[in-house]
Amino acid sequence: MKLGICSDFSLLRILVDGIPPCRDSKLLIKDLKVDEVPLRIYQPKWPPTGKRRGILYFHGGAGTFGSIRAFERICRYIAKKCDSVVVSVGYRLAPEHAYPGQYFDCLNATLYFMRNLEEYHVDPALIIISGDSCGANFATVICQILLNRRDLPKVRAQILLYPGLQGLDFHLPSYQQNASVPILFRKLVIYFCFRYLNKEPSILEDVLQSCHVPESMKQKYKKWISADIIPDEFKTRGYVPQKSTSYKPEVHEAIKEILALTFSPLLAEDSVISQLPESYIVTCEFDVLRDDGLLYKKRLEDNGVQVTWYHSESGFHGILAFFGYGIFSFLSGKKIMDSAPFQKNLKHW
Numbered sequence: 227m228k229l230g231i232c233s234d235f236s237l238l239r240i241l242v243d244g245i246p247p248c249r250d251s252k253l254l255i256k257d258l259k260v261d262e263v264p265l266r267i268y269q270p271k272w273p274p275t276g277k278r279r280g281i282l283y284f285h286g287g288a289g290t291f292g293s294i295r296a297f298e299r300i301c302r303y304i305a306k307k308c309d310s311v312v313v314s315v316g317y318r319l320a321p322e323h324a325y326p327g328q329y330f331d332c333l334n335a336t337l338y339f340m341r342n343l344e345e346y347h348v349d350p351a352l353i354i355i356s357g358d359s360c361g362a363n364f365a366t367v368i369c370q371i372l373l374n375r376r377d378l379p380k381v382r383a384q385i386l387l388y389p390g391l392q393g394l395d396f397h398l399p400s401y402q403q404n405a406s407v408p409i410l411f412r413k414l415v416i417y418f419c420f421r422y423l424n425k426e427p428s429i430l431e432d433v434l435q436s437c438h439v440p441e442s443m444k445q446k447y448k449k450w451i452s453a454d455i456i457p458d459e460f461k462t463r464g465y466v467p468q469k470s471t472s473y474k475p476e477v478h479e480a481i482k483e484i485l486a487l488t489f490s491p492l493l494a495e496d497s498v499i500s501q502l503p504e505s506y507i508v509t510c511e512f513d514v515l516r517d518d519g520l521l522y523k524k525r526l527e528d529n530g531v532q533v534t535w536y537h538s539e540s541g542f543h544g545i546l547a548f549f550g551y552g553i554f555s556f557l558s559g560k561k562i563m564d565s566a567p568f569q570k571n572l573k574h575w
Contacts, residue, residue, distance in 0.1 A: 239291045239319075247298055247550070252306055260338040263331045264316035266294045268305035269346065277349035279310040279382075282336055284368075286359030286387075286544065288418035289320050289328050297358075299550030303563060311346045313339050317364070321424035326488050332364045333371060340378045350379035358546055359515070360422075362389030366491045366522075373501045380503070385566060387508045388543055391492040391518040393419065393484030394443070395451050396434050397468040399461050400516035407512045410543040415514055419484055429477050437474040438481050447493060450525060456517055492522055500529035506567050507533060510541030510558075536565045 254269040270278075281304060285297040294301075294316040305312040317331035336355065343350050357365040369384045395401075396412060405412040416434055420427040432438065448454075453465060483489055505526055509519035526533050538545070541558040548555045549563060 239293070243293055243296050244547075244551070246295055247302070250302055250306075253302060261331075261334045263318065263335055264294060265335055265338075266298075266301070266314045266316070267346065268301050268312040268314070270305060270309055272309075274309070274347055277347055277352070279308065279352040279354060280339060280343060280346065280348035281305075281308075281310050281312045281354045281356060281385075282332075282339060282365075283312055283314050284317065284332050284355075284357035284361035284364040285314065286357070286361045286547075287319075289325065289360050289422040290418060291319065292361075296547065300546060300563070303550065307563075311348050320422045325423050325483065329364060329367055329488055332368055336368055336372070337378070343379070352382050353379055354383045354385060355381055356385035356387070357389075358387035359544065360390055362386040363391060363489075363491065365389075366391060367488055369502055370487075370491055370494055370498055373498065383504045383506065383567070384502065385506045386519065386522070387546065387562065387566075388510050388513055388515055388541075389507070389519055389522065390415070390515045391522050392451055392490040394439050394447060394490065394493075395436060395468075397436065398451075398453055398517040399456050399463075399465040400518075401514045402465055403463045404512055404514045404516070404543075407514070407542060410514055412514050420481070423481070423483050425481065429480055432474055432477045433481055433484075435471045436468065437471055438477045439485065440473050440478060443485065450492060451521060453517075455524060456520055460517070460520065492518065492525065496529055499525050500531065502526060502529075502531050504532045505534070506536070508536050508538065508541075508562055508566070510538045510543060510545065512541065513543035515543060534567060536562065538562055 252271055254271050256267045258265050283301055285292045294314045297314060301312045301314045304310060313335065315332055315335040317328045320328065340353065355365045355369055365384055365386060366389060369381055372378060372381055396416065401412050413430065416430050417427050453467065487493055507519050507523050509516045523533050523535055538558045538561065541562065545556055545559040546562065549559045
């Protein structure tokens with residue numbers, strides 16, 4: 227039986243939300259709403275030695291599922307581990323809340339926090355914007371948007387955990403190698419793209435074959451999005467160059483949103499990329515989105531932006547959703563969290 231969009235996402239959202247953790251005596255946890263967007267703010271209860279770092283966290287879930295509750299364990303861990311104020315943003319989900327509303331929700335939450343740093347005893351020079359999966363996409367876009375805001379504190383760093391950053395090429399080596407690797411299959415990526423944009427996935431196969439991308443766009447962006455740029459060590463598990471496919475204008479028109487800068491921030495011009503803050507990028511070997519992270523890493527480095535990169539050799543997409551669940555969690559996920567520059571002992575952060 228084929229489930230409707232409401233029923234299938236309702237079930238998925240319940241499953242992803244998981245089991246709420248017990249109360250934490252070491253944290254002050256505050257819930258509020260900003261422009262109808264739920265925020266949960268985590269503050270260590272112990273007295274600060276000085277002003278703290280402020281970390282905004284945008285959760286993953288393809289823009290259609292996931293919640294503050296689902297990522298509660300991660301945000302608590304970050305707040306305690308690095309003595310920081312963490313703001314978890316419960317942006318409203320598609321398709322009920324139409325794209326690109328999720329970006330506006332994340333932006334409004336960021337603006338609220340930046341304008342109220344004193345209340346949370348946060349150093350305006352130590353603001354970090356972070357997220358995982360599509361939340362890392364949101365973090366990337368918000369960092370790009372804020373570059374020209376002279377009335378706000380400058381973002382100190384962006385932390386991108388297995389980000390999805392482009393909708394041009396679904397035949398990169400990581401998409402081929404991990405096409406059938408749980409929990410994010412290649413076709414599932416495109417299916418979620420359609421659901422996120424509230425469109426019927428009838429042209430899924432055409433998008434998979436890149437029929438939605440005009441030839442002029444392929445030529446323009448191949449310097450930034452191409453298997454030729456991916457280091458050879460990431461092709462050892464197999465890679466077959468994609469055969470040329472015909473552009474279909476009707477397919478482009480139906481799904482052109484995935485080629486926009488909000489959906490594909492990897493396409494931002496060098497003049498934007500070069501201004502971005504210091505960055506930390508996590509990629510996982512068994513993840514269709516691995517190469518998005520690798521390509522963005524190269525773009526940042528080519529434009530003089532300092533990048534710290536961590537590659538999980540045994541990690542898979544969504545591994546952090548299991549973080550903090552005891553025997554159900556993965557050592558690779560713990561290593562990702564412990565390696566990330568949320569840690570207070572990393573001096574350059």
